[in-house]
Structures are given as C-alpha cells and as structure tokens.
Amino acid sequence: MSPGNPDLIALGVTLKLAGLTTLILLLVGTPLAWWLSRTRWRYRFLIEAVVALPLVLPPTVLGFYLLIALGPHGPIGGMMESLGAQPLAFTFTGLVIGSVFYSMPFVIQPLQGAFTAIGKRPMEVAATLRASPLDRFLTVAVPLARPGFVTAAVLGFAHTVGEFGVVLMIGGNIPGQTQVLSIAIYDHVETLEYTHAHWLSGGLLLLSFLLLMLVYGLNRRFTVVQP
Numbered sequence: 001m002s003p004g005n006p007d008l009i010a011l012g013v014t015l016k017l018a019g020l021t022t023l024i025l026l027l028v029g030t031p032l033a034w035w036l037s038r039t040r041w042r043y044r045f046l047i048e049a050v051v052a053l054p055l056v057l058p059p060t061v062l063g064f065y066l067l068i069a070l071g072p073h074g075p076i077g078g079m080m081e082s083l084g085a086q087p088l089a090f091t092f093t094g095l096v097i098g099s100v101f102y103s104m105p106f107v108i109q110p111l112q113g114a115f116t117a118i119g120k121r122p123m124e125v126a127a128t129l130r131a132s133p134l135d136r137f138l139t140v141a142v143p144l145a146r147p148g149f150v151t152a153a154v155l156g157f158a159h160t161v162g163e164f165g166v167v168l169m170i171g172g173n174i175p176g177q178t179q180v181l182s183i184a185i186y187d188h189v190e191t192l193e194y195t196h197a198h199w200l201s202g203g204l205l206l207l208s209f210l211l212l213m214l215v216y217g218l219n220r221r222f223t224v225v226q227p
Contacts, residue, residue, distance in 0.1 A: 007200060009176050010184040013092070017167075017180060018160040021099040025107040025156050026149070028100075033111035034137065052105050059102065063169025066098050070170065090172045095180075098170040099160045107156040114148020115141060147219045158211045162204065 070088040077087035088094040126136040164182040171178030188197040
C-alpha cells in the first residue's frame with residue numbers, strides 16, 4: 001500500500017491511539033491498582049465498580065456521555081472553548097480520552113490481581129531490611145507482578161485496537177485524524193468493498209490471536225511468588 005492509502009493511514013492512527021492509551025493507562029493505572037490491592041477502605045468496591053463499568057456499559061452510551069462532556073456545550077469542552085482552545089470532541093485527543101476510559105478495566109484489573117497475588121510477606125521482608133515504601137514497590141512488587149504488567153499492556157493495546165462504538169461517537173470518522181481501522185472496515189462494508197474489508201478484518205483477527213499467544217506464552221515463563 002502507498003503512504004497515501006486511506007487504510008494505511010487508518011492503521012497508523014489506530015496504532016498511535018492504542019500505544020498512547022496503553023502507556024497512559026499503565027502510568028495512571030499502576031498506582032491505582034496497587035492502592036486497590038492494599039487498601040482496607042470499606043468502600044473500595046465503589047472504585048472497583050467504576051473501573052469495571054466499561055465491561056458492562058454499552059460503548060455507545062460511554063461514547064455519548066463523553067461526547068457531551070467534551071463537546072462545546074459540555075463542562076470540559078466549554079471550559080476549553082472559554083480558554084480559546086478547541087473542544088476535544090472529534091479530535092485525536094478526544095479519542096485518547098475515550099479510549100483510556102473504555103480500556104481501563106483491561107489494564108487495571110490484571111495489575112490489581114497481580115499485586116494481590118504477591119501477598120504481604122515479600123513486602124514485610126523488604127521492610128525489615130529498611131527499604132522505603134517506594135523501594136519496596138519498585139524492587140519487590142513490580143518485578144513480582146511482571147505477568148500482570150504483560151497481560152495489562154497486551155490486553156489494553158488489543159482492546160483499544162478493536163474499539164468501534166466509543167471512537168465513532170466521540171471522534172466521528174475523519175480520515176487521517178480520527179478514522180481507525182474498525183471504522184475503516186465499516187466504511188468498506190457499507191460501500192460493498194468486501195475485499196478490502198476482508199483484508200483489514202483478517203489482519204485484526206491475526207493480530208488479536210498473536211497478542212493473546214504472547215500473553216499466554218510469556219506468562220508461562222513467569223512465576224508469581226505466593227505468600
């Protein structure tokens with residue numbers, strides 16, 4: 001395909017979106033997952049419910065409310081407009097925000113599970129060696145939670161690549177800016193270009209399968225130390 005091919009451009013937008021979303025979720029989700037795995041707050045389940053909400057909420061519903069919030073008449077979009085900036089709806093930045101919310105459970109839940117599986121004993125041993133809380137987290141918790149990080153990164157990336165409802169609602173279908181592969185497939189089907197749709201769909205199917213193989217293959221090499 002030539003560099004000006006719309007499908008190749010959509011692929012670039014998709015990979016950029018998935019990469020940024022995964023990076024943001026790992027940076028933001030790691031401390032949140034650690035807190036969820038350690039806190040004794042009795043209302044922790046409220047935060048866990050918010051994190052898991054995209055698993056059961058229809059993507060169009062989440063996309064609709066994000067569109068309202070980020071649009072020119074919404075609280076965030078209106079504030080951006082009052083500051084002289086462009087509202088975030090129908091922009092690539094808006095896509096990133098929507099993708100972060102939609103892929104959140106696929107990153108935070110594996111991390112929380114990995115941190116929980118570590119148990120208290122390794123951290124207590126590190127504390128007796130006078131390691132600071134940050135040192136204990138970076139040198140003990142993070143290495144022991146490697147399988148969780150692998151799973152979170154791969155699932156977050158793959159889930160973002162396959163998004164449709166949220167990105168269509170909040171980003172529209174602007175070639176070169178907000179058009180991702182899932183929307184490009186829909187466009188090809190609408191115009192009866194089934195050959196193009198087959199190529200893109202088959203590529204995403206193969207990518208999804210390879211990413212899942214990567215998760216299961218790498219996790220077999222890691223052993224989480226049990227308390």
